[in-house]
Amino acid sequence: MNEGLEKRYGLLTAVAMVVGIVIGSGVFFKAEKVLVATGGDLPTGILAWFLGGMVMVICAYNFAIMATKHEKVSGVVDYAEVLVGPKYGYFFAWFMATIYFPAMTSVVAWVSARYFGVLMGWSIVGPEVMVISGVFLVGSYVVNALAPKLAGMLQVTTTVAKLIPLFLMAIVGTIFGMKNGILMDNFTSGAIVEVTGNPLFTAVVGTCFAYEGWICATSINAELKDAKKNLPRALTFGTIFVVIVYIVYYVGLAGAVENEVMMAGGETGAKIAFSTVFTNAGGTLLFVFVVISCLGTLNGLMMANTRAFYAIAVRNEGPRPQVFRVVDEVTKMPTNSALLGVMMAMLWLAYFYGANLAPTPWFGAFCFDSSELPIITIYAMYIPIFAMQMAKEKEMPFFQRVIAPLFGILASGFMVLAAIISLGKAIIFYMILFAVVQAFGMALKTYGHNE
Template sequence: MEMGLKKKYGLFTAVAMVVGIVIGSGVFFKAEAVLKATGGNMPLGIAAWGIVGLIMIICSYSFATMATKYEKVNGIVDYAEVSVGKKYGYYVGWFIAVIYQPTITSVLAWVSARYTCVLIGWDITGGACMTIACFYLVASFAINSLSPVVAGKFQVATTVIKLIPLLLMAVIGTIIGLSNGMTINNFSHTVDSSISVGGGLFASVVAVAFAYEGWIIATSINSEIKDSKKNLPKALMIGAFIVVAVYIFYYIGLAGVVTTETLMKSGEAGAKLAFQNIFGSAGGALVFVFVIISCLGTLNGLMLGCSRGLYSLAIRNAGPRPDIFKQVDSITDMPTNSSVFGLLLCGFWLLYFYGANLTSPWFGVFCFDTSELPIITLYAAYIPIFIMLMKKERDLSTFKRFIMPTLSIIGCVFMVVAAYLAHGMSVVYYLIIFAVIMIIGSVFLEKRSKNELA
């Protein structure tokens, strides 16, 4: 049955979506990566967390400004369509539905499985881990597809749960570190001084981007948020500030209980080791269970966005078979067909992630990190939207129309440059894959009437 999605989420759930989708695996998954990228330079790592956090807050503000004016089906696609044009909106929607959302969702499924295997003591790249990752994907899909209200409540619950280990580490770790001198020691020396400040900063910024990503997915449910023109902007800004504060203080707390050298060498067990140093083996394992729940909460939020990917195009009579993908189940109030295709894409990108990053490369030079490059591509896609925001929205104040969009553009350009400097030629090979997928999307675009695109 075809129908519109009902308004079922309030402000608290919307804030939980922003915080819950962003905070999760990334802060645990990328903390070690940041230290390795900076050569163990803790202040430089903090700077990376701060810079990307500031960029997220600035971009969130600009999109929050647009959220007060426009409300359709999928926030970012709506903003791209209204500001730049229907064609651009379509391509942004296609990229998000086919590349962006399923790539980071599949990575989150693996990261959730990874920490499960760390807790149990299993290999993080073997068959057991990948089997668990597949299960987590399907389970998240089932929760979102069968009962979106339950999925929303799960999101709120996991958001609260995931803040527990982060706040415990931020508070207790900082107190312990300041009392025993470890915090000062970690902040006052660099493990590998051969890594340049510039190179370390750019590489860590790109790594941190994954930890902060996902906030834009919250706009995919704007048509389902009660009084969304008022509540979505609030959710974006409140959520962004909460995330930045929690991340930076967690990182400082981490420096109080584990030496930089140990954290860099311990790999995937770094977070578990840090919690065990505070709470002992049993207590550390219990807190680590909260970490896994945190990851699953993020996965749930990302799957929520994935399930609406093709629906957001189909409702505009765009993309493949709009008549199929814009159908909404009358009982569950979910775009079931879009959800199924979203799961299929997640499975495909999980397979690619394994073949490109977790084993001997299957795809030769066409192997790239799906946890980072698609995210940076989206930042590049924001730039024309911010430019047109300045050009078109003449009723806005100077601050909202010019200052914040300009700062947003500068932040996006910085992210793009950082990605190229960090990944080099991998960016080029990624862009080739990106171009092929976008060309496929253009085939479906041509099927729309020229009048609709005028």
Template sequence: METKLEKRYGLITAIAMVIGIVIGSGVFFKAEKVLNATGGSLTLGILAWIIGGIIMISCAYTFAVMATKYQYVNGVVDYAQATLGKKYAYYVGWFMALIYYPTLTSVLAWVSARYTCVLFGFPITGGECMTIACLYLIASFALNALSPVLAGKFQVSTTVIKLIPLILMAIIGTIAGVGNGMIKYNFTTVVKQVNPSTGLFTAVVATAFAYEGWIIATSINAELKDAKRNLPIALVGGTFITMAIYILYYIGLSGAVANKVMMAGGESGAKLAFQTIFSSLGGSLLFVFVIISCLGTLNGLMLGCTRGIYSLAARGLGPKPNIFKQVDSITNMPTNSSIFGLLLCGIWLLYFYGANLTKPWFGFFSF
């Protein structure tokens, strides 16, 4: 008898996936790019975050409507098949399995390693960083492949932990900024003149990556209890919470340092803001929270990556579907699909290193 994936995840895990995957390292340091795009206009910057958030919520709502009607193996592939047919779903499944999941997962492994190296003083382009990135990849794979329930709990835990510095900065930074006049100064001062329309559009684009990743939560719809109810709630509720946190955190930062200081450098500006509000220890702890935040995002991405080729195999599609659709009777995970996902992550991590972190290996094909 063929083993099927169990219904093991609840609403809290689904919401944690949406929030935890979207909120990575970008939110801590995106203020600089948004402010530079708007010429230091805090009003335009907040508007950009609102517009980007509304776009994300609108897209999530569209998928939420689909989630109330269709449920099979992998949300995105399910919806593609329901709307445009099996052939289109086949191509979408391959894109998700070969490119979308593993590229994001491998890059997040490197980003997690990068901030680990910054914390401990290692070079971010050397062998130490790549070794740590590989270890993070393997550890994330092991957690998801061997204990998916524990991976779900880890996702919830890291999501809660990563929200702590954001909420603290949003509250205390805003209170401090109102008290010392920094927020009023930042709202009424423009660092440089830019075309408002062009600046706003560029800023919205800058927020796009910070709002990306929520769609991966649909990869667990086959394992989500009462998926037709819980997944739509998680998609809409999770994206709305994310937008609210981003905007409040952005305002909190403006209460800590001047916009021109934040524009001078993302990492140094955010670190200075935390040092201003929470002392020098806060600046150091920031990177600890960033690492935890990145690892939470990595876990969520790996959760989707391990199920990538399985979403095709479960439909009898792709290479050797009988092999890749096998679900381990002990772990209740598609082990062969998981291993395939890990190998793809390793290949993309190697490509990322050869194309971006050293003298390009791939010539014209280095992106």
């Protein structure tokens, strides 16, 4: 056994991780939510996709700047530790390991199973889909824990595969909609359903899940060849590419079916759109690529999730660091960290079902959407990092030291404000849970050092 990670991944894997994790379940899962949130107002929906994308690009650009200077174990945790301080670095790492990574991974496992269930004609809240969710989750863990190089190759392959349905819908759907007039009708109809609250902010919060995941690419910086050059390139070009793809896909969907049909379709909305444009057989075949797309996102998230407790232990912090920083000599993977990571994801999968899918919610007031609130939290946690980037990185050019992090603070603050306005009381109960988990983590900060 040893405690060092192998430099196994190149630029292509890093770009595929950014694009492959971000593009996947969210663009299919949240496209209908954005449309519903805006009452079917297509221009407002496109604006929401653009604003959510700009938040991602601005934050990713700042982390790209940090990546040119700092390289240690886990990307964003390294930046939090160096710029804000070791305690904040641990606070951030514990959040990523216990809430962010496992919550995101569990939701994407269910979304992958959800679309597989749509193909099979199953209820998305039925036992079949929940069992398949667990199978997908464990299967992804096995691939990452036992064959990490295969996981890297899968990430590249699934990234290419998932672009097929997106680009086909973007191009063919737009042409289809221009010919039959659906696209123009959807653009000019305005809101077709009355909505409460602020539809733009609600829609932007909806896009946050679809755009999230790029930060996971920073988790492999210790395994990335020439990380100080390749990670910034992957973050910058990958995120810009994603924004373009999402917007053209969303427009293509608007050319496929009327807004009211898409809104009424629920989980089958995307399948209806694909079948309308490409016939039932073609739509079903392309929808298979949608499932592959979701599995690619799951693979990328699991890559990060399996390394989360290692990032804590390698700093000699958290519970039993001597156990969780061990790297297997054969697979070159932190196997103990990976096992704990998948166990956390299974717990969050059970929570997601009980809070969002069960006929009667299991957790009362503590039910919230674990696909969104952890993401809003991480944007709030970026703000101190950007602030200290302005204060400490004095040798950087003015734009990189002041302007870029200032925009990062504004972008992150915008996401937090949008969440507060659109989600209301759910944030209060989530923050109680967040505080309990973080307090428990701080109590464990030095546990096991001398064992």
